Amino acid sequence: MKIDLTDTTASKINKALVQGRRAIGTPAVGMVLTMVIVTDEENAYDSLKAAEEASHEHPSRTLVVIKRLARTPRERTRSHLDAEVRVGADAGTGETVVLRLYGDVADHADSVVLPLLLPDAPVVVWWPVNAPEVPSKDPLGALAQRRITDLYAVENPIAVLEQRVVSYAPGDTDLAWTRLTPWRSMLAAALDQARTEITSAAVESEAENPSAELLARWLQVRLRVPVERVVTAGPVVTGVRLGTEKGEVVIDRPEGPLATLTLPGQPARTLALKVRPMSELIAEELRRLDADEMYAVTLRGEHTKETATHV
Amino acid sequence: MSEQVLTRSEDFRDVVEVRGANPLRDPRDRRLPRVAGPSGLVIFGVTGDLSRKKLMPAVYDLANRGLLPPGFSLVGFARRDWEDQDFAQVVHDAVREHARTQFREEVWAQLAEGMRFVPGDFDDDAAFEQLRSAVEELNASRGTSGNFAFYLSVPPKFFPKVVQQLKKHGLADAPEGSWRRAVIEKPFGHDLASARELNAIVHEVFDPEQVFRIDHYLGKETVQNILALRFANQMYEPIWNRSFVDHVQITMAEDIGIGGRAGYYDGIGSARDVIQNHLLQLMALTAMEEPIAFDAESLLTEKLKVLKAVRLPEDLGAHTVRGQYAPGWQGGEQVPGYLQEEGIAPTSRTDTYAAIKLEVDNRRWAGVPFYLRTGKRLGRRVTEIAVVFQRAPHSPFDSTATEELGENAVVFRVQPDEGMTVRFGSKVPGTSMEIRDVSMDFAYGESFTESSPEAYERLILDVLLGDANLFPRHQEVEESWRILDPIEEHWERHGGPAQYRSGTWGPEEADEMLARDGRSWRRP
Numbered sequence: 001m002k003i004d005l006t007d008t009t010a011s012k013i014n015k016a017l018v019q020g021r022r023a024i025g026t027p028a029v030g031m032v033l034t035m036v037i038v039t040d041e042e043n044a045y046d047s048l049k050a051a052e053e054a055s056h057e058h059p060s061r062t063l064v065v066i067k068r069l070a071r072t073p074r075e076r077t078r079s080h081l082d083a084e085v086r087v088g089a090d091a092g093t094g095e096t097v098v099l100r101l102y103g104d105v106a107d108h109a110d111s112v113v114l115p116l117l118l119p120d121a122p123v124v125v126w127w128p129v130n131a132p133e134v135p136s137k138d139p140l141g142a143l144a145q146r147r148i149t150d151l152y153a154v155e156n157p158i159a160v161l162e163q164r165v166v167s168y169a170p171g172d173t174d175l176a177w178t179r180l181t182p183w184r185s186m187l188a189a190a191l192d193q194a195r196t197e198i199t200s201a202a203v204e205s206e207a208e209n210p211s212a213e214l215l216a217r218w219l220q221v222r223l224r225v226p227v228e229r230v231v232t233a234g235p236v237v238t239g240v241r242l243g244t245e246k247g248e249v250v251i252d253r254p255e256g257p258l259a260t261l262t263l264p265g266q267p268a269r270t271l272a273l274k275v276r277p278m279s280e281l282i283a284e285e286l287r288r289l290d291a292d293e294m295y296a297v298t299l300r301g302e303h304t305k306e307t308a309t310h311v
Numbered sequence: 312m313s314e315q316v317l318t319r320s321e322d323f324r325d326v327v328e329v330r331g332a333n334p335l336r337d338p339r340d341r342r343l344p345r346v347a348g349p350s351g352l353v354i355f356g357v358t359g360d361l362s363r364k365k366l367m368p369a370v371y372d373l374a375n376r377g378l379l380p381p382g383f384s385l386v387g388f389a390r391r392d393w394e395d396q397d398f399a400q401v402v403h404d405a406v407r408e409h410a411r412t413q414f415r416e417e418v419w420a421q422l423a424e425g426m427r428f429v430p431g432d433f434d435d436d437a438a439f440e441q442l443r444s445a446v447e448e449l450n451a452s453r454g455t456s457g458n459f460a461f462y463l464s465v466p467p468k469f470f471p472k473v474v475q476q477l478k479k480h481g482l483a484d485a486p487e488g489s490w491r492r493a494v495i496e497k498p499f500g501h502d503l504a505s506a507r508e509l510n511a512i513v514h515e516v517f518d519p520e521q522v523f524r525i526d527h528y529l530g531k532e533t534v535q536n537i538l539a540l541r542f543a544n545q546m547y548e549p550i551w552n553r554s555f556v557d558h559v560q561i562t563m564a565e566d567i568g569i570g571g572r573a574g575y576y577d578g579i580g581s582a583r584d585v586i587q588n589h590l591l592q593l594m595a596l597t598a599m600e601e602p603i604a605f606d607a608e609s610l611l612t613e614k615l616k617v618l619k620a621v622r623l624p625e626d627l628g629a630h631t632v633r634g635q636y637a638p639g640w641q642g643g644e645q646v647p648g649y650l651q652e653e654g655i656a657p658t659s660r661t662d663t664y665a666a667i668k669l670e671v672d673n674r675r676w677a678g679v680p681f682y683l684r685t686g687k688r689l690g691r692r693v694t695e696i697a698v699v700f701q702r703a704p705h706s707p708f709d710s711t712a713t714e715e716l717g718e719n720a721v722v723f724r725v726q727p728d729e730g731m732t733v734r735f736g737s738k739v740p741g742t743s744m745e746i747r748d749v750s751m752d753f754a755y756g757e758s759f760t761e762s763s764p765e766a767y768e769r770l771i772l773d774v775l776l777g778d779a780n781l782f783p784r785h786q787e788v789e790e791s792w793r794i795l796d797p798i799e800e801h802w803e804r805h806g807g808p809a810q811y812r813s814g815t816w817g818p819e820e821a822d823e824m825l826a827r828d829g830r831s832w833r834r835p
Binding site: 030178181182184185186187188189190191192193195198219222223224256257258261263266267269270271272273274284288292293294297 | 333334335336337339340341342343344346348349374375377380381382415417418420421424425451452453454456752753754
């Protein structure tokens with residue numbers, strides 16, 4: 001069920017949500033979190049779709065905040081809020097409100113979002129594009145336990161990554177990091193089998209890939225060896241090589257979802273390492289809502305810095 | 312903040328160095344799933360129904376979720392003239408048909424490389440030699456590191472043969488630094504004596520902690536959630552005792568009949584098939600004290616304590632009921648009665664319905680009856696645990712206002728539609744004061760398209776990880792038989808099963824059994 005509201009306020013939207021729930025005959029609320037998506041019109045559809053798919057695993061209220069640019073100077077001064085309330089089958093397993101903010105109210109989105117948050121439930125903010133420089137200091141970001149950014153959606157990812165190192169606050173996370181989970185999981189599983197000391201490491205990827213950079217930093221932190229960054233034709237991360245005394249541990253994924261794992265003294269075997277769709281990434285993010293300490297450690301590349309100062 | 316993170320990671324670095332553990336693993340890194348270590352699974356009776364419908368799909372689903380180690384290997388053992396490829400084809404078809412997650416070529420490719428088939432009989436020494444060389448070959452070519460689980464998906468009469476063969480051919484002995492585990496399915500005997508015998512046979516070859524008894528109910532999310540709800544919250548435990556609880560009803564109802572399982576079912580009956588394992592386990596989880604830790608040893612201790620405290624009613628005739636389904640209509644279909652089923656003698660006394668009353672003799676539960684019932688061809692398929700509370704000791708409302716008010720209840724819905732329901736009284740909207748029962752449901756969302764792990768998936772992964780939390784130990788099995796045996800003996804000697812029309816909620820005698828205590832069954 002859909003309810004369209006033009007030139008509205010948060011309290012009217014709340015009323016519409018209750019009205020919508022009653023109309024479809026399920027007045028009870030069983031949602032576990034509020035998801036706020038801050039995006040532009042262009043990316044709203046895909047992001048909302050991913051969030052709604054993820055809501056099957058994590059029933060949630062999804063608020064999509066779209067800041068609209070008015071075309072004429074006169075409209076620019078006219079501040080108003082339009083909303084589209086969706087409940088029931090139109091909104092995954094939870095409920096969705098698409099908010100379009102025009103004029104001055106666009107700078108005060110938090111005043112619209114705050115009254116619409118589920119009582120006493122965690123809040124997650126996701127910027128599919130145009131994340132603020134310091135997510136935790138953003139008025140919307142400050143409302144959230146978890147702030148999701150995406151380095152794949154920026155012009156100059158490595159430079160932005162450096163900025164994230166400085167601006168990191170507990171609760172920050174990035175989808176470039178989420179994308180690495182299958183890689184990291186398989187690398188850890190590979191080392192479960194090859195129990196030897198790692199003496200060198202290399203990450204192969206297309207140029208300027210933020211996931212590859214994070215993977216390299218993670219390996220650097222955990223293995224305490226310098227990690228070489230090798231540029232390949234891609235796509236994304238294509239391989240990781242870990243040198244040991246007995247030979248190399250290699251996961252190689254030249255293209256497609258099929259990778260090969262090679263351990264010293266053992267024949268190569270195939271591994272499924274697919275690139276996951278956005279909905280799965282978001283679902284993974286929503287599984288844990290406390291600070292991701294490993295991400296923090298990886299961002300900073302802590303141990304290397306530390307050895308640099310101490311040695 | 313940054314300093315704090317630093318010191319903590321420093322601490323951990325010491326741990327890493329001391330244990331020589333995998334540097335890529337860290338308890339703080341909770342994104343990394345619990346991936347089983349290098350290992351393989353050998354399935355005996357791989358051509359059976361369970362194997363095709365549950366085990367193979369579960370293995371594939373685990374691989375698809377990235378929870379199996381690279382090089383994971385699956386070995387089938389059965390009396391078929393198959394090559395490895397034929398076996399792979401059978402698994403492929405089973406996975407295509409029954410897997411819960413999407414079929415993906417790359418995942419299949421990863422799995423198929425590690426599939427082997429060993430043809431042979433259980434007393435064929437050559438076949439077990441071949442199995443041994445297959446295991447060794449996999450250690451070398453796939454890096455399974457000598458870690459193997461043997462899944463005995465075979466009727467219990469073959470257990471002795473298979474475990475003896477495993478021992479004889481050195482398959483049960485794990486090489487240094489690796490493990491061997493045995494997985495067995497119910498029935499774990501048909502009475503205390505046979506259960507002991509079976510356990511003795513298995514334990515002669517495998518140590519108790521190497522044996523994993525599958526009770527797929529314990530792999531269900533809701534069943535694990537019973538523990539979370541009871542022991543992670545403050546609001547349930549204070550009222551979880553005789554001062555507030557009136558009684559507990561545990562129901563497992565099936566809408567189907569015995570189907571083609573006449574040979575297995577006749578002579579066993581519903582009490583042995585369901586109450587002995589599933590219902591008594593659910594009861595133990597509902598009634599047990601808080602374990603000191605969430606590990607297999609502590610859980611076993613508490614469950615065993617409750618089972619040992621279970622007392623049977625003195626008058627078994629008045630407080631137990633058994634029944635047989637009679638012809639009738641079930642869900643819009645005309646169905647035959649049990650005695651008319653193919654392969655069942657018209658004089659069979661096997662129970663297809665059983666209801667029993669148990670008490671738990673301890674301070675928490677003294678005087679609180681636990682009613683356990685199970686049956687085939689009942690109203691609908693449902694499993695639930697209902698904790699029914701006493702009525703409020705005093706009501707300021709007059710009796711007409713509360714006429715429709717029943718007792719409060721907390722219900723764990725185990726299947727289908729897993730979740731929890733709380734029943735309480737609420738005012739009916741309007742100007743008059745009228746109070747009636749309402750239900751509040753809670754259902755956690757299922758993992759989307761790739762719905763939440765099936766019980767077998769969870770349990771197979773636990774076997775590979777060596778996590779025995781969800782597996783009953785032999786002491787529990789024996790204790791459960793101790794509870795059930797006197798009832799079966801009583802039934803053996805007195806009367807016969809009551810007939811109940813298919814599609815209803817069991818024989819009238821069962822309603823009378825509760826009416827005698829001034830209670831009635833919930834309609835689940």
